Amino acid sequence: MPAIVLIGAQWGDEGKxxxxxxxxxxxxxxxxxxxxxxxxxxxxxxxxxxxLHLLPSGILTPGVTPVIANGVVVDIEVLFHELxxxxxxxxxxxxxxxxxxxxxxxQYHRTIDKVTERFLGSRQIGxxxxxxxxxxxxxINRVGIRIQDIFDENIxxxxxxxxxxxxxxxxxxxxxxxxxxxxxxxDDLLSYADRLRPMxxxxxxxxxxALDAGKTVLFEGGQATMLDVDHGTYPFVTSSNAxxxxxxxxxxxxxxxxxxxxxxxxxxxxRVGAGPFPTELFDQWGEFLRANGFEFGTTTGRPRRCGxxxxxxxxxxxxxxxxxxxxxxxxxVLTGLEKIQVCVAxxxxxxxxxxxxxxxxxxxxxVPIYQEFPGWSxxxxxxxxxxxxxxxxxxxxxxxxxxxxxxxxxxxxxPGRDAIVVRxxxxx
Numbered sequence: 001m002p003a004i005v006l007i008g009a010q011w012g013d014e015g016k017x018x019x020x021x022x023x024x025x026x027x028x029x030x031x032x033x034x035x036x037x038x039x040x041x042x043x044x045x046x047x048x049x050x051x052l053h054l055l056p057s058g059i060l061t062p063g064v065t066p067v068i069a070n071g072v073v074v075d076i077e078v079l080f081h082e083l084x085x086x087x088x089x090x091x092x093x094x095x096x097x098x099x100x101x102x103x104x105x106x107q108y109h110r111t112i113d114k115v116t117e118r119f120l121g122s123r124q125i126g127x128x129x130x131x132x133x134x135x136x137x138x139x140i141n142r143v144g145i146r147i148q149d150i151f152d153e154n155i156x157x158x159x160x161x162x163x164x165x166x167x168x169x170x171x172x173x174x175x176x177x178x179x180x181x182x183x184x185x186x187d188d189l190l191s192y193a194d195r196l197r198p199m200x201x202x203x204x205x206x207x208x209x210a211l212d213a214g215k216t217v218l219f220e221g222g223q224a225t226m227l228d229v230d231h232g233t234y235p236f237v238t239s240s241n242a243x244x245x246x247x248x249x250x251x252x253x254x255x256x257x258x259x260x261x262x263x264x265x266x267x268x269x270x271r272v273g274a275g276p277f278p279t280e281l282f283d284q285w286g287e288f289l290r291a292n293g294f295e296f297g298t299t300t301g302r303p304r305r306c307g308x309x310x311x312x313x314x315x316x317x318x319x320x321x322x323x324x325x326x327x328x329x330x331x332x333v334l335t336g337l338e339k340i341q342v343c344v345a346x347x348x349x350x351x352x353x354x355x356x357x358x359x360x361x362x363x364x365x366x367v368p369i370y371q372e373f374p375g376w377s378x379x380x381x382x383x384x385x386x387x388x389x390x391x392x393x394x395x396x397x398x399x400x401x402x403x404x405x406x407x408x409x410x411x412x413x414x415p416g417r418d419a420i421v422v423r424x425x426x427x428x
Contacts, residue, residue, distance in 0.1 A: 002259035002427060003217045005247045008224025009263035009317035011271040013297070013304060015329035015412055016264050017057040020220055022327075022410065022420055026427060028215040029065045029207060030058025033250030034240040035222025036073040036105060038132045048089070055082050056220055059093060067203050070101035071240060071250020072222075073135040074147060075110075076192045098196070099203040099252075100148040106160075107188065108167050108180050109134040115175040136239035138163060147200055150193050153186070160185045204252020211257055216427070219247040219258075225317040226271075233363065236275025244321040262426055263323035263406070265314055267331045267396075270304040272297050276364040279307035279343045293333040294415075308341040308370065311403035316356040318405030325426055326404060328397060329412035332419075337375035340396060343368035344403060373399060381414035386423050389413075 004023070008014045020030060037054040050060055054075065059066040068074060083093050109131030117129060138144040143163050149156045161182050168179040207217055223242040226232045231243055240246060248255045268289050271277045280286070286306045289295065295304035317323060334340055346353040346366035357363045376390040383389055389397070389411075401408040409424035 003211055003219065003253060003257045004260045004262060004427070005219045005221065005244045005258055005321075006262045006264065007221040007242065007244055007247075007317075007321055007323075008227075009265045009314060009321070009323065009326065010224055010269055010310070011226045011277070012224040013270055013272065013295075014224065014264040014266050015327070016220060017052065018329060018412055018417075018420065019262060019264050019327045019410070019426075020057045020218060022422075023218055023426060025061065025063075026216060027058065027061075027064055027218045029067055029210055029217040030056045030061075031067040031069050031203075031207065031217060031219045031247075031251055032056040032222060033069045033071045033219050034242055034246045035238060036130065036132045036135070037075050037078045038130050038223075038238065050086075053082060054078050055086075055096070058218065058220070059086065059096060060091065062092070065095045065097060067207065067251075068096070068098045068102060069203050069207075069251040070099040071246060072099070073103045073105050073132055073139070073240075074098065075105040075130065076150075076189070076196065078130075080192065080195065096199050097201045097203050097206065098147060098199045100146065100200050101204075102147045103135055103139045104145040104147060104150070104189065105131040105135045106145060106163075106185055108164065108171075108185065109138070111171065111177065111180070112167060115171070115177060133239040145189070147196065150189050150196060151200075153190060156189060157182065157186050160189075207251060207253050208257075211253070217253075219251060219253075221246065225263075225320060226313060228320075231320050233275045234360065236273065244323075260324045260426070261322050262325045262327060262409075263314075263317055263321060264327050264329060265309075265317075265404070266293075266329050267309060267334055267400075268293070269307045269310050269313070270295050271307075272302050272304050276360070276366070277305055277307060278346060278363070278366045278368045279310045279341075280305050281307050285337070288337070289333060292336075293330055308343055308368070309400060310343045310368070311400065312343065312345060312354065312356050314400075314404035323406045325409040325424065326401070326406055327410045327412070327426075328400065328408045331393065331397070331411050332380050332413050334375060334393075334396070335380060336377055340373045340375050341370040342373060342400060342403070344371045345369040371399075381416075381419055383413050383421060386411070386421055389421070 056066040058064040114129045171177040223238045227238045289306040376392040411421040
């Protein structure tokens, strides 16, 4: 049985939760392998809308074991806030597993994230201010706090003291903020120990044993390819590996166990935060996409930057991730447009680039070269098969598929849980 990686193939917010939900009844485990509560999934089930930030979206599917793996950074306060919100709505969250090796976001990480971003002024990266980057920096600097440390007060105190020795100098002398007391941090983290303990496990071992037993495991990436710290639009990226390779390091499951890589792309493109975005629209069509697509961040509420579909980015994502299947979401948002543009290449100072330029300066100055397609006006939200789509919508999907480097196996045609057209089985 398969191990499947599901990743965003643009700049995030592509609708990964919807794809996870589509697979949910056929999946035994859903694993979050990177990121923290700096990105969100919105999942619509019937008349109910669920906004998840830290939890894997599989937690909404009965029978699925949701896993927060070692590659995630965990804000424990946010974790319990989300769990309590789901419990209040009658959902069972008792199967959640959390890696003992996952790192913890503390209050000093959140503080440093916010003051550092403000200090950058016009050079701001556009972080969510939730402490994700500083927590990953501590992990790499080997001064991080792990989930397992919360169960040993002596080790926890030593690690917090070591971290604050440096950080308080930074806060007080550079940013003119108050010092953070060791006891304040330690007491806060220890207060969660009893509630955390039943959830914490050797998740890498459990996932490998599940695959050995023939279970289906879905690895759900946070953020997206163009925000990957190695392969994205650096430095306007997240602090983890959001590409398929991150699924192995972020979970403890070896690369040769993965069978499929599913990439999620919108029928257009969006981005939140700063950084280059060649197809961004500043006219009425950008506003059309934002309004019709409800393009506001699940986690931050920030309006998303909107633009036309970018085929070179899709090809790049297909190559970097080894994508076997694309899921094209929000095709319905394009309904009502007389003409639809697709970026097929870039012009950089008179030179044509058919692929994403490796040089960040070139990408920043890239001007999209567009191919125009006729739109459609028919409502497609009730469509259940590809042949039922209007001809122009079918032609658009087929053209985008031919440009994107892998087959489009499913198409989102509305916000509802079942508003999806399946062309190929995502599990085979």
